[in-house]
Every structure is written in C-alpha cells, then in structure tokens.
Amino acid sequence: MHELSVCEALLSQVRATAGTNHATSVGRITVRLGPLSGVEPDLLSQAFSIARNGPLTSDASLHIETQPIRIRCRECGNENEALANRLLCAACNGFRVDLISGDELLLAQVELRGVARPPNSPTERKENSDHV
Amino acid sequence: MCETCGCSIPDHNHPTPADEHTVEVLTGLMDANDHAAGHNREHFNRTGTLVINLMSSPGSGKTQLLERTAQAMKDRVTMAVIEGDLETENDARRLREQGIRAHQIATGSACHLDAHLVHKALHDFPLEIDGQTTDILFIENVGNLVCPAAFDLGQHVNVVLLSTTEGDDKPAKYPVMFRAADLVVISKADLLPYMDGFKVERAEQSLRGLGVETPTLNTAAGREPDIGAWIAWLEQQLESHRQHHGQAASAA
Numbered sequence A: 001m002h003e004l005s006v007c008e009a010l011l012s013q014v015r016a017t018a019g020t021n022h023a024t025s026v027g028r029i030t031v032r033l034g035p036l037s038g039v040e041p042d043l044l045s046q047a048f049s050i051a052r053n054g055p056l057t058s059d060a061s062l063h064i065e066t067q068p069i070r071i072r073c074r075e076c077g078n079e080n081e082a083l084a085n086r087l088l089c090a091a092c093n094g095f096r097v098d099l100i101s102g103d104e105l106l107l108a109q110v111e112l113r114g115v116a117r118p119p120n121s122p123t124e125r126k127e128n129s130d131h132v
Numbered sequence B: 001m002c003e004t005c006g007c008s009i010p011d012h013n014h015p016t017p018a019d020e021h022t023v024e025v026l027t028g029l030m031d032a033n034d035h036a037a038g039h040n041r042e043h044f045n046r047t048g049t050l051v052i053n054l055m056s057s058p059g060s061g062k063t064q065l066l067e068r069t070a071q072a073m074k075d076r077v078t079m080a081v082i083e084g085d086l087e088t089e090n091d092a093r094r095l096r097e098q099g100i101r102a103h104q105i106a107t108g109s110a111c112h113l114d115a116h117l118v119h120k121a122l123h124d125f126p127l128e129i130d131g132q133t134t135d136i137l138f139i140e141n142v143g144n145l146v147c148p149a150a151f152d153l154g155q156h157v158n159v160v161l162l163s164t165t166e167g168d169d170k171p172a173k174y175p176v177m178f179r180a181a182d183l184v185v186i187s188k189a190d191l192l193p194y195m196d197g198f199k200v201e202r203a204e205q206s207l208r209g210l211g212v213e214t215p216t217l218n219t220a221a222g223r224e225p226d227i228g229a230w231i232a233w234l235e236q237q238l239e240s241h242r243q244h245h246g247q248a249a250s251a252a
C-alpha cells in the first residue's frame, strides 16, 4: 500500500507548517480526499496511526473530508454526481465528461499548539496586514 | 491594545485556548513527488526522449511486450528500459539479452515507483552516451494496479496492460489506474480463443464507464507474436513527440 508514502508526505508538510509557525505540537489535521485520488481513507488513517509517532505530531489526529465525485458532460453540459466506475452523464448517458471534483488529495488545515500569535499562513497574514 | 496578540486593534477574536490556532494550508500531498516528476521531465526533454510508463497487474506481459518491441524496433529506434521490480534483476536481464540498455530499480518493499526513485536511476543510467541519445525510454512499473497510478514519474505517456487471462471488468475494479491510461493494451490476445470469460468489447465498455475516451489495441507477444498495432502506435507517438519537442532529425 502506498498510503504509507502518502502519509509520510503529509506529515512532512504538517511538520514544516508547524516549524514555520514555531508550534510546540499539532492537534487536528484536516485532509481533503476524493475517491479518484487513489488513496483509501481507511488505509490512510491506519498509516497515520503508525506514522504520526515522531516530532510534533505524536498527539495529532487525522480528519478526512471525503469529496464527492462530480462530472460535467461535454455533450450536453449537464452536471451530476457519479460513482468512481460509472462516470457517465446522468442526462444523456455520454462518457465524454470532465471531472469537476473527486480526485483531491490535499492537506487542508493544521491545528497548531503553543503558538502565541496568529499563525503565519497566507490567509492569516492578510488578516494581520489589515490591522497594522 | 489586544492582550492576546499584542496588536493595536482593540477588539478582535482569538480562538481558545489562546495558544491554539488552525492554519489553512491547501497543498497537494503529492507536491513533492510532482515536483521531482517535473525535474525528471526536464531530463527527458533535454535528450528529446519519449518516456512511456508501463503499468499492469503482475504477469500481464509487460516485459515480454518490451522484448518483442526491442526485436521489432531496436535497429531503427534507440530504446532503453528502467525496470521497477520488488526483488530481482530478471526483467532487466531479459531485456539486455535483446540487445537494449536496461536498468533495474530494486524497490525493496515499495509497491510502486515514485519520481525520486526514477530520478536517482536517471543519474546512474544516463539517456545520452557518447552523443547518442535515447529515442524511447520505457519505465516498467511494479506489477500492481493500485499504487503506481498515484505517482507521476515525469513520463509523457501512461500505458496500462490488461491481459486476456484477467477479468474484462478490471477497469471498473481499478478506476484510478485505468483513468490514468493514455492507451490500454489488451495483451495476450493470442489466448482470446481459449478465454471464454474475456470479451474485448466488454473490456472496452468497462473502460468507457470511467468517462474516458482512451484508445485500446491488442497485442500478442507469445510464440506467434502480433504487435503491429502497438508498433504503429509507438511510431505515431514518436512522431508527435518529435514535433512537439522540436527534435526534428532533419534540422542538421
């Protein structure tokens, strides 16, 4: 299973985020996962429970937000949800479709502990600059 | 002044407890791999090499197809192979016996190749030797229909083999892998007369169910080889690759 390599990539991004913000530990980690990413949520959780043991993340928890598969038909423009192996237009049954969502594999949020000031992330920084 | 963060705004909210903050990150978990894959692609484009990532279940006939391909093309096309295998050097040896360069990556327990492993191989196994560049590099991935699909290696084309001794509903069972394919090769087509359970039309239908227009072609690489459609497809890929990458041999 490659979920272990994916999990190691996840933890190194999490630790980098924690490091930049001088956090002492990490709480909840939120990942956005589509069924067509090739990563199984259960296997990722299993891998996480082993791989988190290490600096900063030994108390961390993993929260997986599963994304729906959505497609748009190139023939008729219809949009619908679909199953991973039935990616067909619900209106015209066509197979010429584009994937709108469902293959995500993203680190969305990290909860940092031991951080006195609002963390140094693009979104937060924008907020900071508003109140100079 | 805000007592929590020390800034000059008198009144704003802080999460509780005060030393806990949630940051939005929104980075792809495959970013490090994809970055390395991009670097591999630079290597490939420097020598104008067309790179094909071959994937399938174990034993679907990847190595045998490459052996037959070497026999058919090696006199007019410079070919090389990077083999990803769990333990042995066998596949690389089989290809060297066909007179082409082959490099084995022993993945150990890893069930897939990733861009870093391929990058390391590229430094041990250059695509240009004494001014002779490689026209096609095949990367034979580890036999596995799940894990390799998630890792971009920097290849230009993904080819997935589906052998007639497997179920013709494999695309529906492994949608991520088959969606990644730019071509699906129905291999061991010589066995079709004996395989009552395998119908090419059903395999194609299963593939269409994934919402892709991926072409398919048949190959037989056994005792009586028939790989004409595959060779024609390769020639056409080479031609369009040369056009896109400006490596026209007539430039000199």
Ligand SMILES: Nc1nc2c(ncn2[C@@H]2O[C@H](COP(=O)(O)OP(=O)(O)OP(=O)(O)O)[C@@H](O)[C@H]2O)c(=O)[nH]1
Residues within 6 Å of the ligand: B056, B057, B058, B059, B060, B061, B062, B063, B064, B065, B091, B142, B143, B187, B188, B189, B190, B191, B219, B220, B221, B222, B223
């Ligand atoms: N009849 C027939 N047998 C084939 C064909 N292609 C491969 N085989 C046989 O199938 C077996 C496996 O073939 P390989 O080429 O080693 O398969 P592979 O996909 O490279 O296997 P792994 O690298 O272990 O995943 C061998 O015994 C081959 O001789 C074919 O086109 N027809």
Ligand SMILES: [Mg+2]
Residues within 6 Å of the ligand: B062, B063, B064, B091, B140
């Ligand atoms: Mg092989």
Ligand SMILES: [Zn+2]
Residues within 6 Å of the ligand: A001, A002, A003, B111, B112, B146, B147
């Ligand atoms: Zn695996």
Ligand SMILES: [Zn+2]
Residues within 6 Å of the ligand: A073, A074, A075, A076, A077, A078, A089, A090, A091, A092, A093, A094
């Ligand atoms: Zn439609």
Ligand SMILES: [Zn+2]
Residues within 6 Å of the ligand: B039, B043, B119
């Ligand atoms: Zn390099």
